[in-house]
Every structure is written in structure tokens, then in C-alpha cells.
Amino acid sequence: MVIILGFLFGSVLGSFAKAIADRSLSQRSFGGRSYCSHCKKTLRWYDLFPILSYLILRGRCRYCHTLIGLDYPLTEVILGFIMALFLSQTTVQFTDSADPFKITLFIMGLIFNIFVIVVLYIVALTDIRKMLIPDRVILPSIGIGFIALLVIYLTKYLLFPVWLTVEPFVRSVAAGLGIGLFFATLIIITKGRGMGGGDVKLGAFIGLSLGFPNSLVALMLAFLTGAIVSIFLILFKRKHFGQTIPFGPFLVLGSYISLLWGRQIVDWYLRLSI
Ligand SMILES: [Zn+2]
Numbered sequence: 001m002v003i004i005l006g007f008l009f010g011s012v013l014g015s016f017a018k019a020i021a022d023r024s025l026s027q028r029s030f031g032g033r034s035y036c037s038h039c040k041k042t043l044r045w046y047d048l049f050p051i052l053s054y055l056i057l058r059g060r061c062r063y064c065h066t067l068i069g070l071d072y073p074l075t076e077v078i079l080g081f082i083m084a085l086f087l088s089q090t091t092v093q094f095t096d097s098a099d100p101f102k103i104t105l106f107i108m109g110l111i112f113n114i115f116v117i118v119v120l121y122i123v124a125l126t127d128i129r130k131m132l133i134p135d136r137v138i139l140p141s142i143g144i145g146f147i148a149l150l151v152i153y154l155t156k157y158l159l160f161p162v163w164l165t166v167e168p169f170v171r172s173v174a175a176g177l178g179i180g181l182f183f184a185t186l187i188i189i190t191k192g193r194g195m196g197g198g199d200v201k202l203g204a205f206i207g208l209s210l211g212f213p214n215s216l217v218a219l220m221l222a223f224l225t226g227a228i229v230s231i232f233l234i235l236f237k238r239k240h241f242g243q244t245i246p247f248g249p250f251l252v253l254g255s256y257i258s259l260l261w262g263r264q265i266v267d268w269y270l271r272l273s274i
Helices: 002-025 052-056 071-093 100-130 135-159 163-190 197-210 214-235 248-273
Strands: none
Touching: 002 071, 002 100, 002 135, 052 071, 071 100, 071 248, 100 135, 100 197, 100 248, 135 163, 135 197, 163 197, 163 214, 197 214, 197 248, 214 248
């Protein structure tokens, strides 16, 4: 049940993320109704059902019958799967607590993580298409993320006024600053090859929202998957060495894996090093 609802919810968010990604790349306003990019006709509410509308209209615009790209339903399906996976995992962690404060905190944390997943998804979409992480998306997200975390941890502190309660918040802010600075240093050393200013802001966002040590896990996974894909691209002569492929999507992939299995990965790593 959670899986089906999570999938539907995720596909709606996927449709939303695609709209924001497209609009931020074409400098259009985030508000206003969606329209067909070919005939400019405003789409009706029944044209906007994720996946379903695409299937019913057989991938064409209802009005001018121009083919709609397969990327629309694909974007929706992928975020649907991610959200189904995330929600089914998170709700398992939530044991039968009747404490209203604990439930409130759980819901706040859940909404925060959904926000993080959607922001990362938008960034991955724009970075894959245009190798660009729009300031219009990532800067407000860092601001909103910071304020949201502040509110969550202040609430926790009011309930349990000990240092231990706010320690993760301090670690999150430190991780955000740390990763941002680390990427900025890499850019200076490599003279801007391989990484751009967008990655600095994305790194800061990931550090802030995943905290420590999960953001570090995300970073490791990003470098690992990025290296593997680069080697394959070079082997199959799709790219020359040093030719840039966007790093953002790997950071997003690493963050998703870390959000889903971060704790297990850290446990596994700690057991290895003992
Ligand atoms: Zn049309």
C-alpha cells in the first residue's frame, strides 16, 4: 500500500520537478500554467496526470498531436520508484509510538527529506540536460533547508534540552561548509576542469541536508560511480580523458543511496575497519 501510494506521490513530484527544471533552464517564471511547447496551448488539468495522460494521449499533444518526449513519463516513473522505496523504508523505521511530539518530529523530518529528494532531482535533470545547476533552484534550496533544519532542531531542543539534541544540526552546517569549501578548493587546483561553481553549491546543500556522516558517504559514492562511468566512457571512446561530464548527477545518485542505506553503509564500513 505504502509502495503504491509512494509511487503515485513520487510521479506527481516528478512531473513537478520536470516543470521546474525546464522552466529554470529556459528562464521562464516558476508560476503559471503548463502549455504545449509546440502549439503553446495551455494544458487542462486532465492533461497533467503523471504517466496516465501520456499513455491515454499515446504520447502526443491533445491539440496539435505533436509527439511529446519520452522524457516526461520517464522522469515521473523514476521519481515514483525512488519515492516508493524511500517511503516504504521510512515508515518501517517508524515504530508504534503514540507520543504526539515524536509523531510531529517524524513528520517534520519526513517532509524535509522529501524536499531534499525533489531538489536533488531537479538539479540532476538540469545538470544532465545542460550541464548547469541553476542558482534560481539551488540557492533558495540552501536557504530553505537551513531554516527548516533550524526549526526542526529547535523543536527537538525544546523537548530535550541537552547538547546532544542539537549536535547533529551543528554537524550538518559544518558538513555543508566543509563540502562546499572542499569543492571550491578542487576547482582552484584543477583550474575549473571537471567541476563548476554549481557543484560547490550542490555540495553545500548535500552536506547541510544529509549531515555527517551521511553526506560523506554520498560524496564517496559520487566519486566512485563517477570514476566507473568515466572509465567506461573512455574505454568505449565516447569521451576523451578530461572531457567533462556533469558531476551533479553522481552527487545526486550518491545522496539517494546514502539517504536510503546510509546507516547500513556506515555500520558496514566501521565493522570493516575494526
Ligand atoms: Zn500542442
